[in-house]
Amino acid sequence: MPIRITLDELITRRGLKAKDLAAEVGISETQLSLFRSGKVRGIRFSTLARLCAALKCKPAQLLDYDFDENDLIVPDRDEDD
Amino acid sequence: MPIRITLDELITRRGLKAKDLAAEVGISETQLSLFRSGKVRGIRFSTLARLCAALKCKPAQLLDYDFDENDLIVPDRDEDD
DNA sequence: ACAGTCTTTAAGTCAAGCTTAAAGAACGCA
DNA sequence: TGCGTTCTTTAAGCTTGACTTAAAGACTGT
Numbered sequence: 001m002p003i004r005i006t007l008d009e010l011i012t013r014r015g016l017k018a019k020d021l022a023a024e025v026g027i028s029e030t031q032l033s034l035f036r037s038g039k040v041r042g043i044r045f046s047t048l049a050r051l052c053a054a055l056k057c058k059p060a061q062l063l064d065y066d067f068d069e070n071d072l073i074v075p076d077r078d079e080d081d
Numbered sequence: 082m083p084i085r086i087t088l089d090e091l092i093t094r095r096g097l098k099a100k101d102l103a104a105e106v107g108i109s110e111t112q113l114s115l116f117r118s119g120k121v122r123g124i125r126f127s128t129l130a131r132l133c134a135a136l137k138c139k140p141a142q143l144l145d146y147d148f149d150e151n152d153l154i155v156p157d158r159d160e161d162d
Numbered sequence: 163a164c165a166g167t168c169t170t171t172a173a174g175t176c177a178a179g180c181t182t183a184a185a186g187a188a189c190g191c192a
Numbered sequence: 193t194g195c196g197t198t199c200t201t202t203a204a205g206c207t208t209g210a211c212t213t214a215a216a217g218a219c220t221g222t
Contacts, residue, residue, distance in 0.1 A: 003126035003133075003140070018199060024153075031180060033200055041178065042210080044123035045084040048144075052084075053152030059084065060141035063129075071134030072105075099168060112211060114169055122209060123179080 002068040005038045010055055010062070024054045083149040086119045091136055091143070105135045 011021065022032040027047060034040055048059060055061070092102065103113040108128060115121050132143060 003130050017197095019197090027179095028181060029199075030182080030201080034179090037200080039201095040180095041127065042123055042125035042129075044179065044208080046122065047179080048123075049084050049146060049149070049152045052146040053148060056148070058141070058146050059144040060139070063140040063144070065130060065133040065139050067134060067137070068130070071130045098166095100166090108210095109212060110168075111170080111213085115210090118169080120170095121211095125178085125210065128210080 002066045002071065004064040004066060005035060005040075005062065006064050007036050007051070007062050010057065011036070014055075021054065025050045083147045083152065085145040085147060086116060086121075086143065087145050088117050088132070088143050091138065092117070095136075102135065106131045 010016075011018070018029055018032055018036070022029045025032070025047070027035075027050075031040075035043070048062070051062060052058060091097075092099070099113055099117070100110055103110045106113070106128070108116075108131075112121075116124070129140060129143070133139060136142070
């Protein structure tokens with residue numbers, strides 16, 4: 001999954017505590033931790049929006065993408081991931 | 082929902098046909114249309130990745146965010162959206 | 163009238179985002 | 193050594209909604 005979550009950089013750079021950010025954003029520490037370490041497979045825009053608002057940033061600061069050949073092949077109805 | 086999907090600009094600028102892009106990305110025309118017009122509430126990273134790959138772009142070219150005061154208030158367990 | 167493109171609705175499937183709770187790892191500090 | 197703090201991880205469960213196919217509608221141009 002070449003979508004990279006770059007939220008961690010922001011948190012570190014700003015010296016935020018996960019606990020506080022989670023509270024501010026309105027998500028659980030668990031979910032923030034999972035998201036932060038790239039262990040989620042997607043995100044709801046409501047969550048993304050609240051992250052952007054709390055961090056005063058754009059989605060671009062939270063998500064990046066590294067090109068991958070495999071992303072060009074259409075996923076088959078059978079083999080996946 | 083102040084997350085703005087800016088995919089449409091890319092499609093127009095490049096003169097792509099929705100049908101072709103859908104096929105290339107591996108999603109239905111329906112879903113592409115809904116996504117394109119901002120009618121979805123989230124996205125899977127696998128889909129986002131394939132969009133980025135097909136369009137040779139970054140998430141930043143597909144998603145934007147306009148600050149909204151309401152995104153700073155923590156959603157209550159009852160009142161929503 | 164017909165073909166092409168795109169949108170929209172409807173109905174359904176199912177992955178996974180999200181939650182809470184609890185335990186674990188790693189740190190420092192007295 | 194224990195306690196506090198922070199963060200991660202697992203597990204179980206709830207609920208949303210991304211996705212699908214199918215079909216119909218709207219619009220354009222020929």
